[in-house]
Amino acid sequence: MATSEVQLEVVRTRGELRRALAAAPRPIGLVPTMGWLHEGHRSLIQRARSENATTVVTIFVNPRQFNSPEDLARYPRSEGRDLAICAEEAVDLVFAPPVDEVYPPGFDTTVSIGAVGQPLEGAARPGHFEGVATVVAILFALVGADRAYFGQKDAQQVMVVRRMAIDLALPTDVIACPTVREADGLALSSRNVHLSAAEREAAPILHRALLAARSRWAAGERSAKTLRQVMSDELALEPLAKVEYTSVADGQTLRELARVDGAALLSLAVRFGSTRLIDNEPLP
Numbered sequence: 703m704a705t706s707e708v709q710l711e712v713v714r715t716r717g718e719l720r721r722a723l724a725a726a727p728r729p730i731g732l733v734p735t736m737g738w739l740h741e742g743h744r745s746l747i748q749r750a751r752s753e754n755a756t757t758v759v760t761i762f763v764n765p766r767q768f769n770s771p772e773d774l775a776r777y778p779r780s781e782g783r784d785l786a787i788c789a790e791e792a793v794d795l796v797f798a799p800p801v802d803e804v805y806p807p808g809f810d811t812t813v814s815i816g817a818v819g820q821p822l823e824g825a826a827r828p829g830h831f832e833g834v835a836t837v838v839a840i841l842f843a844l845v846g847a848d849r850a851y852f853g854q855k856d857a858q859q860v861m862v863v864r865r866m867a868i869d870l871a872l873p874t875d876v877i878a879c880p881t882v883r884e885a886d887g888l889a890l891s892s893r894n895v896h897l898s899a900a901e902r903e904a905a906p907i908l909h910r911a912l913l914a915a916r917s918r919w920a921a922g923e924r925s926a927k928t929l930r931q932v933m934s935d936e937l938a939l940e941p942l943a944k945v946e947y948t949s950v951a952d953g954q955t956l957r958e959l960a961r962v963d964g965a966a967l968l969s970l971a972v973r974f975g976s977t978r979l980i981d982n983e984p985l986p
């Protein structure tokens with residue numbers, strides 16, 4: 703048996719986490735996840751590993767960021783599989799706490815989000831980003847990470863978390879990593895598991911709609927209204943796709959644009975049956 707094989711360390715409590723990290727070599731890289739790990743998560747872990755002496759992955763399905771008990775209840779979970787992936791990726795430490803380790807009895811403090819968290823996902827999912835920011839603030843405090851890695855797939859989440867880290871002087875750099883996609887363009891997401899075969903076949907329409915708008919922009923189109931229409935027209939080709947929003951927003955503020963003159967974010971949210979998918983494409 704190879705003696706160099708190191709066992710993955712899994713801790714469940716705040717105290718165990720602190721003890722495990724007390725002597726950990728720095729810098730520490732943190733990858734916060736809700737589990738059901740896929741290639742997107744792996745890419746974050748690999749980036750963290752390449753830039754840090756210690757890599758910590760958290761697996762916690764955060765009840766505070768769900769909008770309905772049904773959505774929380776059906777969120778996919780498979781800790782055994784997740785831990786195997788973390789071991790394969792040579793993660794140093796996994797923090798997989800029960801809910802009351804993250805939110806102890808009497809928990810009564812939340813992070814309140816400013817303007818960047820209001821539109822798009824903030825409007826569609828009231829309270830979602832407060833839940834995200836609150837758990838991320840707790841994880842940053844517990845891990846004391848030098849860097850934390852987030853996916854561009856959730857572009858507004860990265861912006862909310864980055865703003866919070868700057869505003870609250872948290873000593874963790876927020877690093878955005880590119881969206882990992884299936885060969886047909888569908889962004890990897892834990893929620894994809896809920897798609898029926900027909901919905902899975904239809905789902906790459908999100909990426910096609912974004913690419914259609916990007917190529918119109920590349921051809922010189924600067925009207926945000928036209929670019930939103932390009933996305934809507936493309937999505938309308940797919941009868942299973944129920945569009946929630948298409949957006950062409952300022953890349954810094956996420957306010958809807960009239961004209962695209964600088965950095966912008968094309969984004970959309972689409973339902974397939976009871977499964978809600980989001981995707982985005984930054985411009986330029």
Ligand code: AMP
Pocket residue numbers: 734735736737741742743745746851852853854855856879880881882883889890891892
């Ligand atoms: P989740 O477990 O869905 O909360 O995601 C954990 C982290 O992985 C978040 O920072 C996500 O943005 C990121 N992530 C999810 N899907 C992808 C993807 N397809 N490509 C890159 N990062 C992703």
